[in-house]
Amino acid sequence: MFRYQILIEYVGTNFRGWQIQKKGKTIQGLLQEKISKLLKEKIILLGSGRTDTGVHAIEQSAHFDCKNQITDFERFLKSINHFLNKDGVTVLKIKKRNKNFHARFSAKMRIYKYIIINRLGGPVLEKDRGWHIMKELDLTVMKKGAKKLVGTKDFSSFRASSCRAKSPIKTMKLVKIKSFKNKIEIEFRSQSFLQQQVRSMVGCLKYLGEKKWSLKKFENVMKSKKRVLCAPPAPPQGLFLSRIIY
DSSP states (O other): OEEEEEEEEEOOTTSSOSSOOSSSOOHHHHHHHHHHHHHTSOOOOEESSOOOTTOEEEEEEEEEEESSOOOOHHHHHHHHHHHHGGGTEEEEEEEEEOTTOOTTTTOSEEEEEEEEEESSSOOSTTTTSSEEEOSOOOHHHHHHHHHHTOEEEEOGGGOOTTOOOSOSEEEEEEEEEEEETTEEEEEEEESOOOTTHHHHHHHHHHHHHTTSSOHHHHHHHHHHTOGGGSOOOOOGGGEEEEEEEO
16 A cells, blocks of 8 residues: 655635535545546545644645555646636646655644735625724734643633533644735644634634733733634634645
């Protein structure tokens, strides 16, 4: 058996997330089906992690095993993308890997980006590629809040009720906010995340930026470990899985 890693870019708008579901179209399901047809054998595709319904990926990572060796990577990419591009999915790269590589368990860092479009007029060119917020946000206080998210903490307040993670304790390596014109980009780095953690943190940072919450309130919500006190999660269309570092 030969093991290959693929890097994938996709628009999540019309999918029910990454992971195969009983009903609905998923990225994992589509890729698995098309690669199996192309290689003429049943393959199982394993991703670095799940992305929710509507979430995009700049560079998702996955791996699969197959019986026959893939010798021409360029031909593989051209062939597979012929079947994928119309659905808003593309395979960017394919790499041969040894048996010790695992797309999920070998990951050392996951990087997510959240995009906020902060202006009066709604986005047209970037429709479904960001969270449109009309009220001007206070970036200074949002950056102060972002710093408080960094470190090893109990993130129960930001955890979806359906989250299956064994522990709510995660180590946030970086939470960085930068802006250009009317676009705000929030970058999150951690080895792993809880379900809806990033979107929940963004929702709370937005409350800070709108001055609905004080910095003290933000800290209290985080320390409470109570999901009910969390601000509503940011919508999925602004979230991008940016990169997986191995």
